[in-house]
Amino acid sequence: MSSSESPGARIFDGIRIADFAWVGVGPNATMQMAFHGAEVIRVESSHRPDTFRSGGPRPAGDGSLDASAYFAKFNRGKRSVAINLAHPRGGEVAKRLIATADIVTESFAPGFMERIGLSYEEVRKIKPDVIMCSMSMEGQTGPHAKFRGFGLTLQATAGVTGVTGWPDRPPVGTGVAYTDWVATHVGIIGILSALDHRRRTGEGQYIDLSQFEASTLVLDAGVIDAANTGRVAGPLGNRDFRYAPHGVYPCADDHTGGDRWVAIAVTNDDQWRCLALIMDRQDWLESDDLCDAAGRLAAQDALDEGITSWTSQQTVDEVEQMLQAVGVPAHRASNVRDAHEDPQLAHRNHWWTSDHPVIGEMSYESPPWRLSDTPPPMPRRSPLLGEDSEYVYRELCGYSQEEFQQLIVDGVVE
Amino acid sequence: MSQETNGALSRYQVIDLTAEIGGLSSMVLAGLGADVIRVEPPGGHPTRKRGPMLREDNDSSLYWAQINAGKRSITLDLDDDTDRERLGALCESADILFESDAPGAMASRGLGYGDLRERAPQLIYVSITPFGQTGPKSTWAASDLIGHVSGGLSSLVGDPDRAPLRPSVEQAYNITALNAGSAAMIALHARHLTGQGQHVDVSMQAAMANTLGNARLYWEKDGIITERAGGARAFANRATRIIYPCADGYVAFVRVPASMIRLYKWMTAEGADPQFDAERWASIAIAGDNLPSDDEIAELESEIEQFFAARGAQALYESGQHFNVMICPVNTMQDIVDSPQLNARSFFEDVDDPMLGPLKVPGAPLKMSATPWQTRPAPMPGQHNEEILIGLEGT
Numbered sequence: 001m002s003s004s005e006s007p008g009a010r011i012f013d014g015i016r017i018a019d020f021a022w023v024g025v026g027p028n029a030t031m032q033m034a035f036h037g038a039e040v041i042r043v044e045s046s047h048r049p050d051t052f053r054s055g056g057p058r059p060a061g062d063g064s065l066d067a068s069a070y071f072a073k074f075n076r077g078k079r080s081v082a083i084n085l086a087h088p089r090g091g092e093v094a095k096r097l098i099a100t101a102d103i104v105t106e107s108f109a110p111g112f113m114e115r116i117g118l119s120y121e122e123v124r125k126i127k128p129d130v131i132m133c134s135m136s137m138e139g140q141t142g143p144h145a146k147f148r149g150f151g152l153t154l155q156a157t158a159g160v161t162g163v164t165g166w167p168d169r170p171p172v173g174t175g176v177a178y179t180d181w182v183a184t185h186v187g188i189i190g191i192l193s194a195l196d197h198r199r200r201t202g203e204g205q206y207i208d209l210s211q212f213e214a215s216t217l218v219l220d221a222g223v224i225d226a227a228n229t230g231r232v233a234g235p236l237g238n239r240d241f242r243y244a245p246h247g248v249y250p251c252a253d254d255h256t257g258g259d260r261w262v263a264i265a266v267t268n269d270d271q272w273r274c275l276a277l278i279m280d281r282q283d284w285l286e287s288d289d290l291c292d293a294a295g296r297l298a299a300q301d302a303l304d305e306g307i308t309s310w311t312s313q314q315t316v317d318e319v320e321q322m323l324q325a326v327g328v329p330a331h332r333a334s335n336v337r338d339a340h341e342d343p344q345l346a347h348r349n350h351w352w353t354s355d356h357p358v359i360g361e362m363s364y365e366s367p368p369w370r371l372s373d374t375p376p377p378m379p380r381r382s383p384l385l386g387e388d389s390e391y392v393y394r395e396l397c398g399y400s401q402e403e404f405q406q407l408i409v410d411g412v413v414e
Numbered sequence: 415m416s417q418e419t420n421g422a423l424s425r426y427q428v429i430d431l432t433a434e435i436g437g438l439s440s441m442v443l444a445g446l447g448a449d450v451i452r453v454e455p456p457g458g459h460p461t462r463k464r465g466p467m468l469r470e471d472n473d474s475s476l477y478w479a480q481i482n483a484g485k486r487s488i489t490l491d492l493d494d495d496t497d498r499e500r501l502g503a504l505c506e507s508a509d510i511l512f513e514s515d516a517p518g519a520m521a522s523r524g525l526g527y528g529d530l531r532e533r534a535p536q537l538i539y540v541s542i543t544p545f546g547q548t549g550p551k552s553t554w555a556a557s558d559l560i561g562h563v564s565g566g567l568s569s570l571v572g573d574p575d576r577a578p579l580r581p582s583v584e585q586a587y588n589i590t591a592l593n594a595g596s597a598a599m600i601a602l603h604a605r606h607l608t609g610q611g612q613h614v615d616v617s618m619q620a621a622m623a624n625t626l627g628n629a630r631l632y633w634e635k636d637g638i639i640t641e642r643a644g645g646a647r648a649f650a651n652r653a654t655r656i657i658y659p660c661a662d663g664y665v666a667f668v669r670v671p672a673s674m675i676r677l678y679k680w681m682t683a684e685g686a687d688p689q690f691d692a693e694r695w696a697s698i699a700i701a702g703d704n705l706p707s708d709d710e711i712a713e714l715e716s717e718i719e720q721f722f723a724a725r726g727a728q729a730l731y732e733s734g735q736h737f738n739v740m741i742c743p744v745n746t747m748q749d750i751v752d753s754p755q756l757n758a759r760s761f762f763e764d765v766d767d768p769m770l771g772p773l774k775v776p777g778a779p780l781k782m783s784a785t786p787w788q789t790r791p792a793p794m795p796g797q798h799n800e801e802i803l804i805g806l807e808g809t
Binding site: 007008010011012013032033036054055056057058069070073120138139141142143144145146147148149150152153154155156157158159160161162163164165166169170171172173174175176177178181182185186187188189190192193194195196197199200203204205206207208209210212213214216217218219220221222223224225226227228229230231232233234235236237238239240241242243246247248249250261263265267271323324327328329330331332333334335336337338339340342343344345347348350362363364365366367368369370371372373374 | 421422423425438442443446464465466468475476477479480481527545546548549550551552554555556557558559560562563564565566567568569570571572573576577578579580581582583584585587588589590592593594595596597599600601602603604606607608610612613614615616617618619620621623624625626627628629630631632633634635636639640641642643644645646647648653656657659664665666667668699701731735738739740741742743744745746747748749750751754755756758759761762773774775776778779780781782783784785
């Protein structure tokens with residue numbers, strides 16, 4: 001990718017990533033670097049396509065591997081080369097690419113890269129200062145290293161599912177590939193730390209990222225508590241062990257239809273008094289029992305009942321406005337449409353539009369951070385599968401036009 | 415004066431001024447070797463009173479021990495001119511600062527980015543707030559729960575007949591903090607290019623809005639509002655079950671095509687005599703057109719349910735994975751502590767915490783071959799006042 005004048009486009013100028021990772025965690029991590037000028041080359045194959053290339057949404061009736069907006073979401077700003085790694089010559093092509101790369105990422109089940117001759121030991125023979133990051137489910141070593149999974153199931157292993165649900169019902173988990181958005185940041189921080197180390201010392205290294213281990217970071221004090229006291233945090237519904245009232249309450253239907261809910265979180269005594277005032281609950285204001293969190297935690301059932309009967313008479317807009325006006329944390333339980341249309345996210349220009357020859361124009365997420373001096377330019381659209389094959393084989397791997405044609409005929413470039 | 419380590423970030427100094435939302439950002443950087451200085455008010459940071467506690471007192475916070483591992487502590491009164499000046503002096507040599515005050519609050523004390531930029535042009539100043547520094551909701555009151563609902567995630571979590579849910583520990587704060595860590599690292603590399611620090615504005619709402627999978631895309635593309643589906647994958651207008659009860663808890667299993675023939679073989683090997691047509695289910699995607707009827711799916715699920723119900727979660731994990739079936743246990747926090755995988759990888763480490771004594775703590779969330787993660791305990795309030803202040807005077 002050509003360097004542009006803006007410094008935000010050039011932070012990772014000259015850094016090439018041979019990206020063998022697929023699905024969520026790895027591609028999301030390398031995309032953040034692609035936004036700032038790293039040349040990220042997705043190594044793909046139509047014989048074993050990225051799961052998200054088969055995902056949706058997609059234009060009606062288009063089952064092709066280039067039609068998935070889900071894939072596009074994770075791969076903007078990147079290139080794609082088709083290398084059939086199952087072909088006997090696939091490994092040789094991959095090695096030539098790696099020889100030109102600064103960073104190699106992969107998220108296959110442990111053992112796969114070794115089988116195709118691309119273990120870290122082999123890779124560093126080709127490129128001694130390479131940074132290689134493996135991002136498997138449970139790490140490269142240990143009795144469960146080869147166990148399979150994906151974000152929807154890994155969150156169960158990692159403890160997220162078990163604390164998500166109602167105390168009187170089975171746990172539910174998050175319904176999305178939640179850990180993907182946790183482990184990916186541990187990956188980014190690790191890779192960029194290693195890159196900084198290499199910049200200073202010239203030394204590359206191998207990073208063994210276990211999505212399981214990385215994901216436990218979001219469990220707050222849950223794991224350290226169990227490890228030292230044997231206490232096991234369970235699902236609390238929407239309640240909190242410190243604050244009350246604390247919940248998500250039903251509102252009257254508004255013009256948007258569907259069920260509407262508002263979250264209210266009283267995190268200190270001032271907010272409690274303001275809530276009671278707005279609800280016109282003189283009895284709550286006058287109650288000595290309810291003036292501190294301990295008393296309110298003990299009375300949660302009654303408080304939730306009272307709030308529910310109040311919110312049920314208001315629209316979600318009204319509750320938000322009345323409570324925020326007096327500083328009580330309150331916000332609608334946004335659905336995906338609300339998130340898409342949210343005025344605050346719009347203010348931040350959070351959803352970035354990207355045009356794509358197959359998918360058409362769609363908006364996708366941007367980073368949740370804004371850099372004052374080095375914002376990234378709008379990224380290039382996500383690549384078609386193998387779109388940059390000729391560039392990679394010819395210019396990076398150094399194959400002649402004849403050799404490239406032969407590799408196509410031999411079934412390597414697919 | 416900094417703590418020399420062989421971590422990847424050992425040459426960098428980080429100032430942590432966060433309240434509740436961003437402590438994890440600098441904890442990860444500390445694990446990678448950065449010298450992180452936790453600034454606390456005299457008497458200690460308020461989150462030292464936050465549970466869970468190790469003992470029956472109010473002064474043994476395991477939350478503090480987890481989120482502040484590997485940091486040094488200095489106590490400064492930011493309402494006092496001398497201490498504010500000390501913080502300003504610290505900023506002159508620091509690389510990254512994390513703060514989570516309401517927009518404008520730091521500026522009102524003369525410690526906003528605009529105040530420090532001239533004095534500390536190298537400083538990467540990361541502000542972590544619920545909604546961001548500007549915009550119509552930037553002044554809204556918030557909490558972890560508000561992060562989950564404002565980004566939209568809660569609408570995909572929970573049973574359909576009850577309220578949208580959040581996970582029961584404060585994960586929106588922690589996901590936001592990890593995003594802030596990524597942002598700080600990108601800004602650090604930007605500094606190699608520009609020679610300058612900058613202001614980084616991180617929004618919890620935006621961080622949580624990025625966890626919606628492809629559900630928002632389905633709204634934009636097809637006008638479908640995906641709703642929470644209980645213990646199932648919330649997906650467009652078609653949910654797929656994930657959670658199944660077993661003999662001693664729950665397991666997570668999704669009937670993806672790749673697992674179905676393996677599931678059949680596994681059940682057969684365990685003497686279960688499965689009745690479902692494995693070849694057919696192996697050809698049926700979990701979403702898209704031509705899906706089986708609800709009755710057919712219910713029949714399959716009931717058969718799987720019976721098989722799981724007779725066996726324990728960890729046993730199902732071991733035996734199912736042996737057949738390459740993507741099944742996972744719904745682990746409790748205790749299961750995580752007891753995990754043979756984590757223990758084989760020496761995930762847990764013993765530290766001597768100056769407040770709590772010997773502690774067993776989660777260690778490296780990633781293993782780096784040349785610059786290993788360092789697990790160190792959290793500090794006492796003001797434990798490093800003297801050495802940090804002497805370091806300041808020496809410069």
